[in-house]
Amino acid sequence: MKTRLVLCAISLAFSSGITRAEPPLYAHQEKPAPSFSWLDEINKQVPVLKNERGSRWPMILWQAGPFEPQSPEIYQALLARGLTQHIHPDEKMIPIAKALQDAGSPVIMMQGEGGTWPSSLAGDPKEWAHDFDPGYTPKGPVHACPLLTKGWEINADNIRATLQKFKDAGVTVDAMWMDWEGDPVGGADRYEQALHCRRCRAMLPPGTLATGQAFNDYCWRRYVELTGAYLAAPVAEIFPKCSTANWHATVSTPARPVRTWLDLAITPVVPPLFTASNPVAYGNTVSMHLWKAAYKFDREHVDQFYTHMLLSEVSDDTANRLVWTPGRASIPWVCRWCPDDENPKIPVMTRERYREVLRHLWLRGINGMQIFNPLRPGYETMAVDEVKDAAAIYDEMLAYRDFLDHGTPLSLDVPKMQDEGVIWSGLRMEDRAVIRTFKQGSGTAKVTVEPWPGSKITLQATPEGKTYLLSLKDNQVRISE
DSSP, X not given: OHHHHHHHHHHHHHXXXXXXXXXXXXXXXXXXXXXXXHHHHHHHHSOOOSXXXXXXXXXXXXXXXXXXXXXXXXXXXXXXXXXXXOBOSOGGGHHHHHHHHHXXXXXXXXXXXXXXXXXXXXXXXXXXXXXXXXXXXXXXXXXXXXXXXXXXXXXXXXHHHHHHHHHHTTOOOOEEEEEEOOTTSOOTTHHHXXXXXXXXXXHSOTTTTSSXXXXXXXXXXXXXXXXXXXXXXXXXXXXXXXXXXXXXXXXXXXXXXXXXXXXXXXXXXXXXXXXXXXXXXXXXXXXGGGOOTTXXXXXXXXXXXXXXXXXXXXXXXXXXXXXXXXXXXXXXXXXXEEOSSOOTTSOOOOHHHHHHXXXXXXXXXXXXXXXXXXXXXXXXXXXXXXXXXXXXXXXXXXXXXXXXXXOEEOOOOOOOSSOOSEEEEEEEXXXXXXXXXXXXXXXXXXXXXXXXXXXXEEXXXXXXXXXXXXXXXXXXXXXXX
């Protein structure tokens, strides 16, 4: 009830005109475009990179163009902007993969699936669904029993067979960054269904069904185990160098639990077999359920709230990766506006602040980006802006490509939901470092950083942000021109 009151207050503030800032804090809907082509819009509105990408990953988009072969010039135009087309793990897309590869693009697969898939590939529900007590009727759709793996095994065989066909056709699959987010982690009533499942009661580890939280934690661990065993492993069998990741499969520990956009702690887990983590940096409107009535409701403080949310998961995952699975990459999903709560009066972060956050993500040890840019009628401009902002900041950060390739993160602190202080991020490489400072709120401030043990320097932080190149000589830190 408290959450509803807070959101009602937010909606009332906008609808009554109490806080109309420029640019507006809400998503602006226009008349739906009569026609739209992602390839045309990207070509017209996204500039060609000024800085060399080298061997770094191009960014993929949720939506980038038609799933049919394009000319080499089309794919090369995307690559020139730091982007590429992803494909699905489907043998029908071998011609697209060959066209991408011939144009100089890595072949990157991405696929969104959910619900009871792939468990339901087993066919007869007796082979994959819960075994309910007589007389029990679930409130929602029947979930897959987390103990049964036949459907997962079938899908793993499908992956092997499909990738082998790509390989036989002369295509190297360079990455599989999947978006599988169904059972055993999907559905609101999965705990209640498991309580009434005779198989779960008999076979789940002791204590798993003691509380909803215990069961949720088990399901998350099971989720990353299943995707590791039946996705990452089959891929590695066919393409040992292939980069693999799956939705939200991050490294979480008791000391630094990864927290979701609902501020829920992910149970301690190191996803097995994946080569990359997949944290999420979304300006998701459902996060505003965490907004407190005590927060000052204006543009700056809404931006501070989203800054916390977007930096949190990536920073926590990186801190854990560096200790628990060194060498594992990070390929986050990013977007400024994700209206999972479709209330049009929930505020969004500004593009200026989003761009600032993207700079800090790059300087916190990530290796690539996936841009979530789905088209929504009337919001085509915002979808294009997602691509423009990510591409512009990627280009800016490519000026420090050596640091992105080889640097060690220097700061992984996460600001609070409301925080007027300084945010800084950076990467160190031997006797050089690059550091970005940014002051939330008004005014300027100074921050003392220690890029090398025992060697400190004080830098200025402004609301516009500033990037510094530093060098170390004779234990003295200097600002390089």
